[in-house]
Amino acid sequence: MANHHDDHHHGHHHDHDHSELSETELRVRALETILTQKGYVDPAALDVLIETYETKVGPRNGAQVVAKAWTDPAYRERLLADGSAAIAELDYVGRQGEHIVVVENTPSRHNMVVCTLCSCYPWPVLGLPPVWYKSAPYRSRAVKDPRGVLHDFGFELSPDIEIRVWDSTAEIRYLVLPMRPPGTDGWSAERLADLVTRDSMIGTGFPKQPHEVA
Amino acid sequence: MDGAHDMGGAAGFGPVCPEANEPVFHAEWERRAFAVTLAMAKPGGWNIDMSRFAREDRPPADYLSRSYYQIWLVGLERLMLERDLLRPGEIEAGKALQQPAPISGPLAAVDVDAMLRRGGPTEREATTPARFKIGDRVRMKDIHPATHTRLPQYVRGHVGVVELLHGCHVFPDTNAMGQGEQPHWLYTVTFDGKDLWPDAADQRSRVSVDAWEPYLEPADAA
Numbered sequence: 001m002a003n004h005h006d007d008h009h010h011g012h013h014h015d016h017d018h019s020e021l022s023e024t025e026l027r028v029r030a031l032e033t034i035l036t037q038k039g040y041v042d043p044a045a046l047d048v049l050i051e052t053y054e055t056k057v058g059p060r061n062g063a064q065v066v067a068k069a070w071t072d073p074a075y076r077e078r079l080l081a082d083g084s085a086a087i088a089e090l091d092y093v094g095r096q097g098e099h100i101v102v103v104e105n106t107p108s109r110h111n112m113v114v115c116t117l118c119s120c121y122p123w124p125v126l127g128l129p130p131v132w133y134k135s136a137p138y139r140s141r142a143v144k145d146p147r148g149v150l151h152d153f154g155f156e157l158s159p160d161i162e163i164r165v166w167d168s169t170a171e172i173r174y175l176v177l178p179m180r181p182p183g184t185d186g187w188s189a190e191r192l193a194d195l196v197t198r199d200s201m202i203g204t205g206f207p208k209q210p211h212e213v214a
Numbered sequence: 215m216d217g218a219h220d221m222g223g224a225a226g227f228g229p230v231c232p233e234a235n236e237p238v239f240h241a242e243w244e245r246r247a248f249a250v251t252l253a254m255a256k257p258g259g260w261n262i263d264m265s266r267f268a269r270e271d272r273p274p275a276d277y278l279s280r281s282y283y284q285i286w287l288v289g290l291e292r293l294m295l296e297r298d299l300l301r302p303g304e305i306e307a308g309k310a311l312q313q314p315a316p317i318s319g320p321l322a323a324v325d326v327d328a329m330l331r332r333g334g335p336t337e338r339e340a341t342t343p344a345r346f347k348i349g350d351r352v353r354m355k356d357i358h359p360a361t362h363t364r365l366p367q368y369v370r371g372h373v374g375v376v377e378l379l380h381g382c383h384v385f386p387d388t389n390a391m392g393q394g395e396q397p398h399w400l401y402t403v404t405f406d407g408k409d410l411w412p413d414a415a416d417q418r419s420r421v422s423v424d425a426w427e428p429y430l431e432p433a434d435a436a
Contacts, residue, residue, distance in 0.1 A: 024243055024284055024287065025241070025242075025243045026308075027287065027305055028243040028246050028247050028250075028287065029243070029246075029308075030304075030305045030306075030307075030308040030309075031250060031287070031290075031291070031300075031305055032246055032250055033308060033309060034300065034304050034305065034308075034309060034310045035250060035254065037309065037310040038299075038310050038314035038315075039314050039317075039319075039320060040254060040257050040258075040299065040314065040317060040320055041250060041253045041254060041257075041320050041321065042253075042320045042321065042322055042323060044322075044323040045249075045253055045320065045321045045322055045323040045325070045326050046246060046249035046250060046253055047249075047323070048323045048326040048327075049248070049249040049252050049253065049326055049330075050239075050245045050246075050248070050249050052326065052327070052330065053238060053248075054238045054239070054245075058238075093331055093333070094330045094331040094332060094333040095329075095330045095331075095332075095333040095334065096333070097333065098333045098334065098335040098336065098337075099335070099336070099337065099380065101378070116220065116221050116222035116366055116368070117219055117220055117221075117222075117266075117270075117364060117366060118219060118266055118269070118270070119282070127238065128238055128248075130232070130233065130236050131233060131236065131240070131282065132230050132231060132232045132233065134282045135227075135230065135231075136221055136224070136227040136278065137227040137228050137229060137230045137231070138230045139221040139222065140221040140222065140223060140224040140225070140227050141227070141230065143222045143223060143368060143410070143421050144222070144223045144368075144407075144410070144411050144414055145414060146419055147419070149230055152229045152230040152231075152232075153230070153232060159417075159418060160418075161418070162418045162419065162420065163407075163418065163419040163420075164419070164420050164421075164422075165407075165419060165420070165421040165422070166402075166422055167222065167366065167421060167422060167423045167424075168424065169364045169365070169366060169423045169424045169425065170336075170364060170380070170383060170386075170400055170424035170425075170426070171334075171336040171383060171384075172380055172400070172402070172424050199232075204230075204232075
């Protein structure tokens with residue numbers, strides 16, 4: 001389903017970046033230099049931190065969790081009973097995933113996750129949040145007009161379906177377990193994982209349909 | 215505090231604009247600002263609630279005019295200035311102007327993975343029984359703390375139902391101010407969207423927040 005709001009970029013907060021970019025860049029460089037000179041940070045550790053979240057920890061992890069839940073009923077039960085423990089079985093653990101609760105979509109209920117106060121997000125399974133998740137439009141509207149937010153993503157949800165919004169105001173992190181797409185009987189977990197999008201695990205989207213993957 | 219960061223229900227910000235194939239970072243400075251922030255927490259000696267307060271405690275126009283990692287950056291600078299880890303003028307000079315303060319030593323590259331895997335669990339052993347149980351109707355207190363809180367304005371004064379009980383967790387309101395963890399029972403409290411937004415277009419939504427016991431009172435006590 002195509003996003004039909006690609007032309008609406010007014011108000012996007014990146015507009016603010018350009019005028020201050022060089023000053024910000026200089027400040028960050030100066031800060032890292034000072035902290036390195038003082039022995040507070042080791043630049044090599046910074047490189048490892050960046051590499052971890054650019055290449056190792058991301059929504060592929062969450063997709064593995066979802067696909068396993070779709071193919072293994074006992075795992076699904078464990079996942080819904082104790083999200084962090086079941087996710088740790090796949091070795092996705094740690095920072096910003098210490099207390100994960102998994103919430104399941106059903107034919108009558110669609111879940112959506114937000115953090116209205118900052119940017120809380122389940123890092124071990126989804127990586128770092130996208131800009132829109134941290135933006136004022138999403139943080140302000142998800143709790144008041146979640147159906148309108150889905151519309152911004154190009155989706156219309158039947159009025160019969162309840163939207164359940166989880167505002168992550170504490171250290172509990174929420175992961176949406178989307179519904180398995182029809183037409184995937186007999187698929188392996190590995191194949192199913194390719195259908196699981198990041199947004200389907202936040203609740204601003206849905207898994208891909210079988211015809212969308214080769 | 216009732217700051218610009220507390221955005222739930224605010225109007226006028228326009229549509230959500232997802233970016234196709236979005237990169238994890240949009241500039242090299244974002245990478246470094248992110249990593250420096252994570253690496254400094256332990257030697258700096260602050261906690262996540264102090265970090266959040268340092269970011270959000272600023273005039274609304276300031277908060278709203280900065281990009282996400284710019285807010286992280288000014289929050290980090292403030293935390294370090296408050297502890298004399300950074301001195302005024304050093305960033306402008308681009309170099310250290312004073313001797314380093316004694317700290318525990320920097321995060322080493324070989325320790326990054328273990329640090330991330332360890333994370334920062336916030337659940338603590340309960341020392342008192344929970345005041346509320348699942349299914350109880352509770353009212354969110356209509357309070358307006360001048361300092362850090364995780365009770366969003368849009369639910370204050372509203373009645374919801376306890377849906378989940380998460381155990382006792384570090385209390386951000388005190389932890390952010392250096393007054394200790396003071397763990398309290400943490401609940402997921404769920405509200406009918408129609409109660410929160412009587413004239414909103416959406417008539418079939420429910421919204422929850424996670425709320426510590428001091429934010430709650432019995433619904434019939436008000």
